[in-house]
Amino acid sequence: MTVEYIAELRERVRQQRPLIHHITNFVVMNDTANVTLHIGALPVMAHAREEVAEMVASASALVLNPGTLTRDWVESMRIAGKRANELGIPVVLDPVGAGATRLRTETNLHLLEEVRISVVRGNSGEIGALTGMGGLVKGVEAIVEVDDPVEVAKALARRYRTTVAITGRRDIVTDGMRVFGVDNGHPMLKTITGTGCSASTMVAAFLSVDRDHVLASVASLVCFGLAAELAAAEARGPGSFKVALYDAIYNLSADQIRAGARVVEL
Amino acid sequence: MTVEYIAELRERVRQQRPLIHHITNFVVMNDTANVTLHIGALPVMAHAREEVAEMVASASALVLNPGTLTRDWVESMRIAGKRANELGIPVVLDPVGAGATRLRTETNLHLLEEVRISVVRGNSGEIGALTGMGGLVKGVEAIVEVDDPVEVAKALARRYRTTVAITGRRDIVTDGMRVFGVDNGHPMLKTITGTGCSASTMVAAFLSVDRDHVLASVASLVCFGLAAELAAAEARGPGSFKVALYDAIYNLSADQIRAGARVVEL
Amino acid sequence: MTVEYIAELRERVRQQRPLIHHITNFVVMNDTANVTLHIGALPVMAHAREEVAEMVASASALVLNPGTLTRDWVESMRIAGKRANELGIPVVLDPVGAGATRLRTETNLHLLEEVRISVVRGNSGEIGALTGMGGLVKGVEAIVEVDDPVEVAKALARRYRTTVAITGRRDIVTDGMRVFGVDNGHPMLKTITGTGCSASTMVAAFLSVDRDHVLASVASLVCFGLAAELAAAEARGPGSFKVALYDAIYNLSADQIRAGARVVEL
Numbered sequence: 001m002t003v004e005y006i007a008e009l010r011e012r013v014r015q016q017r018p019l020i021h022h023i024t025n026f027v028v029m030n031d032t033a034n035v036t037l038h039i040g041a042l043p044v045m046a047h048a049r050e051e052v053a054e055m056v057a058s059a060s061a062l063v064l065n066p067g068t069l070t071r072d073w074v075e076s077m078r079i080a081g082k083r084a085n086e087l088g089i090p091v092v093l094d095p096v097g098a099g100a101t102r103l104r105t106e107t108n109l110h111l112l113e114e115v116r117i118s119v120v121r122g123n124s125g126e127i128g129a130l131t132g133m134g135g136l137v138k139g140v141e142a143i144v145e146v147d148d149p150v151e152v153a154k155a156l157a158r159r160y161r162t163t164v165a166i167t168g169r170r171d172i173v174t175d176g177m178r179v180f181g182v183d184n185g186h187p188m189l190k191t192i193t194g195t196g197c198s199a200s201t202m203v204a205a206f207l208s209v210d211r212d213h214v215l216a217s218v219a220s221l222v223c224f225g226l227a228a229e230l231a232a233a234e235a236r237g238p239g240s241f242k243v244a245l246y247d248a249i250y251n252l253s254a255d256q257i258r259a260g261a262r263v264v265e266l
Numbered sequence: 267m268t269v270e271y272i273a274e275l276r277e278r279v280r281q282q283r284p285l286i287h288h289i290t291n292f293v294v295m296n297d298t299a300n301v302t303l304h305i306g307a308l309p310v311m312a313h314a315r316e317e318v319a320e321m322v323a324s325a326s327a328l329v330l331n332p333g334t335l336t337r338d339w340v341e342s343m344r345i346a347g348k349r350a351n352e353l354g355i356p357v358v359l360d361p362v363g364a365g366a367t368r369l370r371t372e373t374n375l376h377l378l379e380e381v382r383i384s385v386v387r388g389n390s391g392e393i394g395a396l397t398g399m400g401g402l403v404k405g406v407e408a409i410v411e412v413d414d415p416v417e418v419a420k421a422l423a424r425r426y427r428t429t430v431a432i433t434g435r436r437d438i439v440t441d442g443m444r445v446f447g448v449d450n451g452h453p454m455l456k457t458i459t460g461t462g463c464s465a466s467t468m469v470a471a472f473l474s475v476d477r478d479h480v481l482a483s484v485a486s487l488v489c490f491g492l493a494a495e496l497a498a499a500e501a502r503g504p505g506s507f508k509v510a511l512y513d514a515i516y517n518l519s520a521d522q523i524r525a526g527a528r529v530v531e532l
Numbered sequence: 533m534t535v536e537y538i539a540e541l542r543e544r545v546r547q548q549r550p551l552i553h554h555i556t557n558f559v560v561m562n563d564t565a566n567v568t569l570h571i572g573a574l575p576v577m578a579h580a581r582e583e584v585a586e587m588v589a590s591a592s593a594l595v596l597n598p599g600t601l602t603r604d605w606v607e608s609m610r611i612a613g614k615r616a617n618e619l620g621i622p623v624v625l626d627p628v629g630a631g632a633t634r635l636r637t638e639t640n641l642h643l644l645e646e647v648r649i650s651v652v653r654g655n656s657g658e659i660g661a662l663t664g665m666g667g668l669v670k671g672v673e674a675i676v677e678v679d680d681p682v683e684v685a686k687a688l689a690r691r692y693r694t695t696v697a698i699t700g701r702r703d704i705v706t707d708g709m710r711v712f713g714v715d716n717g718h719p720m721l722k723t724i725t726g727t728g729c730s731a732s733t734m735v736a737a738f739l740s741v742d743r744d745h746v747l748a749s750v751a752s753l754v755c756f757g758l759a760a761e762l763a764a765a766e767a768r769g770p771g772s773f774k775v776a777l778y779d780a781i782y783n784l785s786a787d788q789i790r791a792g793a794r795v796v797e798l
Contacts (some may be wrong), residue, residue, distance in 0.1 A: 044671030237513025246768025503779025
């Protein structure tokens with residue numbers, strides 16, 4: 001995993017402008033549509049069961065984010081996910097609030113069983129809840145981290161033959177064999193809503209230009225974390241941090257990636 | 267009501283990080299989730315009838331805001347509200363657009379009848395519509411104020427044994443006996459959407475750390491209004507005002523509260 | 533079409549504070565509510581079938597934007613649109629993603645057939661899809677422009693006896709006879725979500741203070757494009773561009789309009 005590779009993927013997104021179909025929650029739709037555009041991709045938010053199969057067919061990646069779930073939305077996620085599988089389109093699952101209620105935990109497990117998920121991106125508590133290996137989620141926040149995020153991530157990855165990305169102080173990405181740690185990021189990310197969801201959107205954008213799910217996920221999390229670091233350096237609080245984060249994602253250059261990427265293979 | 271008390275409550279929110287469960291409107295979900303985080307609390311937005319009773323059980327306060335209401339959402343509000351009542355969790359009602367349509371007026375009155383509401387926070391027209399004592403609401407804006415907001419607020423407070431906060435040039439908070447006026451705030455608050463809803467979120471955050479509904483409401487409105495004053499001092503328009511408002515809520519310090527709080531007991 | 537006329541309409545919106553009822557998509561609700569306020573009008577978002585007919589009756593314009601459509605929302609659009617027609621209230625249709633799926637194309641055509649639309653505001657691909665005259669839409673973006681936007685706009689305007697505004701590098705506004713081109717605008721508008729939807733909101737605000745649909749649309753697009761130019765001059769990326777755009781819409785003065793308006797009759 002070289003830094004040049006990360007810079008190249010970031011540039012590919014800008015060049016190819018992949019369409020990212022989101023079926024996502026009401027809180028972050030505007031944010032994740034913006035992040036999609038800022039990284040250089042095109043967003044579409046569509047959830048009607050009559051159109052999701054058709055819409056996803058023109059997309060390069062699909063994001064399923066049941067953060068404000070109801071039954072009809074989850075049904076649309078299933079339809080879109082299965083169609084994406086048929087067409088070989090990568091699917092990212094963001095299990096928002098798994099562990100906080102039975103509905104959330106079960107919905108995400110059902111999606112993992114019924115749809116072949118390329119990458120699950122969640123916080124440590126959410127991934128812990130999906131594996132039954134600890135962590136505690138209050139609302140949508142991991143208030144108790146799992147003891148060993150690498151083992152938890154590996155366990156989920158192996159169980160569902162998927163790639164798992166746990167974001168936190170150190171992001172962990174694994175397909176059950178290879179394991180990477182990403183040390184980019186900043187505590188200010190926790191002061192605004194939707195940054196986990198935005199990270200999932202970044203993963204989807206990078207998956208759409210590279211079929212190695214592990215490396216694409218790592219690259220996207222480096223870029224997102226690095227943008228956060230650059231933004232925090234000039235922010236006066238969470239309002240100005242969000243503005244600066246969006247500017248930084250948009251402007252993120254190969255030179256900045258070379259200077260700031262912090263990845264280790266574990 | 268001392269200024270030190272307000273500063274202490276603001277700090278308690280930061281320390282305790284209470285979870286605020288919102289069942290709220292689509293327009294402001296992102297804003298109120300952010301305001302919740304900026305004041306130091308944790309937000310969750312969840313509206314599925316299958317999970318609201320479970321979700322609210324882990325929350326420290328519940329916000330019901332039927333600003334883009336439909337029947338299924340209101341039903342979820344009822345379920346969550348009743349469960350919150352059973353558990354002794356405070357409930358804030360934001361009657362967005364009461365008076366603008368029959369559906370909105372009746373829905374809010376039904377919620378007041380079926381759920382024990384801790385605090386109703388609305389503008390003068392909305393609270394007037396709920397009491398039948400005048401005011402005029404166009405869309406979600408009070409375009410005609412009630413003649414005597416103190417009497418209107420007292421009337422609603424007594425009828426439903428609740429605390430009422432009318433926000434406006436001077437905010438009024440009363441439980442039907444004690445009456446406070448808060449003179450913090452700024453006209454720029456009317457140039458962006460969702461500031462009333464954000465004020466309700468602030469009330470909920472403060473209720474979750476203090477069981478005196480009147481004082482907690484007063485303290486929260488002082489903090490919100492003061493943040494608006496600080497933000498307006500550096501804003502060039504509503505876009506930069508919103509950014510500065512979020513920074514100010516996050517950074518709001520005991521010293522700023524001591525220097526700027528403007529509360530009177532009426 | 534004089535520049536003074538544009539400046540006068542902009543000022544009329546500020547003075548009259550018309551209520552703009554939106555039935556719109558989840559992604560942009562917050563943005564378009566803000567743009568409505570910044571230009572000087574009042575927003576309300578309401579979609580319950582039980583209240584839309586009552587709500588629209590107190591509005592000065594209605595925006596129908598099926599950008600995240602489902603059947604129940606479209607049914608509410610029909611009810612509100614028909615009631616607006618009965619009351620002589622202007623209706624703007626924003627056919628988000630027409631051409632991307634059959635559901636979107638057909639829904640927008642049905643709305644055009646069942647509701648008398650005052651202005652259709654879309655990008656070149658969307659309007660092309662509604663006429664069957666070319667263009668290609670991926671998600672909600674026109675990735676292939678129509679060959680001759682003036683002819684396409686005229687065709688749709690004539691077929692439905694409406695006014696059509698195609699926004700793009702040069703905005704085209706026509707009722708099938710008169711044709712205007714607006715050269716205000718900036719490429720940064722494509723780096724944030726919801727700017728098309730915001731343009732539609734601006735059109736609605738101006739329609740509500742002038743019954744000449746063509747001139748009101750032209751004036752609104754001049755103001756929106758000009759605000760974008762002013763914002764881009766100080767933006768460092770899409771985050772700060774959005775903030776500056778909102779400040780510029782709010783502050784937009786007669787002098788700025790006189791200095792910057794770029795309209796031609798074609």
